Amino acid sequence: MSQSRQTVRPLVIAAVMASMAMVAIEATIVSTAMPQIATQLGGLNLYSWVFSSFLLTQTALTVVFGKLSDIFGRKPAVLTGIVIFLIGSVLAGFAWSMPAMIVFRLIQGVGAGAILPVALTVVGDLYPARERGKVQGYLASVWAVSAVLGPMVGGLLIRQFSWAWIFWINVPIGILAAALFVFFLHEEKRHDRPAIDLGGAFLFTAAVASLMMALTDAGHASNVRVGVELAVLLLSCVLFVWQERRAADPMISFSLWSHRPIAASNAATVLAGMAMMGLTTFLPMYVQGVMHRTPVEAGLALTMMMIGWPSGATFTSRTFTRIGLRRLLMIGPVFIPLGSVPFVLLGPESSPVWAGVGSAIVGFGMGITSVSCLILIQEIVQPLERGSATASNLFSRNLGNTLGAAVFGAVQNFGLTHTDGLPPVHADQLKALLTSVTGDFAANEDIRLVLHHSLHLTFTAMFVIALGAVVSMLFMPKIDLSRKRESVGAVGATDAANAAKNAANQAFH
Structure with missing residues (x-):
């Protein structure tokens, strides 16, 4: 990314830290609240999928959004991630059942898959290596603070309000981060017309999703189910390699x-x-x-x-x-x-x-x-x-x-x-x-x-x-x-x- 004179690096880093804090604190705050959520919504047998669904889409789409940020720019990619994450957060607060909660957590995971890689790439674009290490130290502290504050904030919100607020608390943080990106991160406009490898993105996502589902289900689900997931993984990998070798601008x-x-x-x-x-x-x-x-x-x-x-x-x-x-x-x-x-x-x-x-x-x-x-x-x-x-x-x-x-x-x-x-x-x-x-x-x-x-x-x-x-x-x-x-x-x-x-x-x- 070409850094414009209008870019204000400290405020952009504040946006990076705020957006990463949303994802970081969500991991610990949801763990604190899930026992009560599962009690109210029922479907205790689906408990682990509330966490697995988030990690599944986050992992599968991390690479996809990293590539999209190279094609369209960092700002559109990270703003898209924030919007998707906030939509998932708002919907999760209104979840009426465990299957609905899992779907909304999937949406949150898509947003997280965009926020983390693109935010770290923004840091790499804006700072030379001598300064970047210090910034990475700041970002690491975000995860440390979130690990400590998450359970405490989660317990406080549940006691004083309701479990829905553990998701809705992301809204003001996300709006602040998005505003800082909009007003203080500036990139050169890209005039080329890139070729998007949609087939590669779909096949890669399918391969990673089937791999993670197989790993999650191994030892818990039936052998038939795990076998189907492994078959989908193998087929997706073969088709993905074939697609990437023929794509003009491959996803990977x-x-x-x-x-x-x-x-x-x-x-x-x-x-x-x-x-x-x-x-x-x-x-x-x-x-x-x-x-x-x-x-x-x-x-x-x-x-x-x-x-x-x-x-x-x-x-x-x-x-x-x-x-x-x-x-x-x-x-x-x-x-x-x-x-x-x-x-x-x-x-x-x-x-x-x-x-x-x-x-x-x-x-x-x-x-x-x-x-x-x-x-x-x-x-x-x-x-x-x-x-x-x-x-x-x-x-x-x-x-x-x-x-x-x-x-x-x-x-x-x-x-x-x-x-x-x-x-x-x-x-x-x-x-x-x-x-x-x-x-x-x-x-x-x-x-x-x-x-x-x-x-x-x-x-x-x-x-x-x-x-x-x-x-x-x-x-x-x-x-x-x-x-x-x-x-x-x-x-x-x-x-x-x-x-x-x-x-x-x-x-x-």
Whole structure:
């Protein structure tokens, strides 16, 4: 994007932070309110789909909107995302049943799939690499603050008003963000008539949606249903590859995604995302069910990750010009398996402080890795490919989260049914353990030991996958960013892009 003199960068960043805050806080605030929502609407068997539907459309359309922002511009793409997200939010507040809530969450996910990649691309367009790392630290803090405030705000809104307001609260925030984008973000008008790869967009969305549905249903739904979803996935992938090879301007550039630095970064992002999902899903369960600690203590142990993440992002922003971006790409992922070690060593008598330390270390590594990968990916492509490149990284993170939920869930279920000398533990028994009061702990001792065994296997698997993120970065080549940018596309760099290129080139070496 060519930056106009009318663009006011601080106010545009305020718009970026506001739009991202909507998506970030929605994840935690809905989790707080869903038990009450499900009680009122019924359909408890559809509970998980309220979350899965949002993630499904968000992941599937992240890449699509990243490409559309390269074609039509950042402002139209992000404004479209905000409008769609707000429509979904308003409708969700009026939901009359769980199926209706799931549909409206699907709409919200479409909006989120546009907001996040395009907002981060706007940052890449407006700021040279030396300044961008600091801005990424600010954006990381949005997620940390949202993780802390979300449950509190959700509880307050439900107590004082109704659960509908957890969705309607997005309306003023979204209107403010949209207004700031409209008045303070200015792009050069594009006079070309681009070819839109609608077939590729549809087939990619179908492939990702069927993959995520298969992962979500694995082990829960019938084998026939999962088989149909896998068949749709295979057919969509075959047709998608055929379509992209014949499209004039493909939705996904295979040469871009297979470019070795991008491929290495995205592979590490997938594995790091899997490890993060293992931590966020199963650490609270271990602290409460095995250590017999309160939900508050479990939440504090997990919250340490949200302190470590912005700390890692800030460290990266302040040091990558001195240390070098490539060194940080090698160092950052190491903290993820390092922080996973305390979880592998946890025992029933361990202190939750030990878990909090590991959580903070993992978060620190995630902060370094995410910011370093994003800066690198945005700097080795031409400006008109930056949206697609940024979206590929966010897609990898979301895919990692989904794969992590499926893989670690399977590992835990295996552990619950295969503990030597102890009978299998079922969902109702596990629920009884997690909701038991102090006096009931002794009666659940066998269940506690089985849960410890299963989660030990889960944390060990998390450690191994985190090591995979380190290995992925070993394939990161030494590159000259200036030469790479000249060879990727035919669009001339603007003054801002040149400044970013030169700064990042110095930092990378």
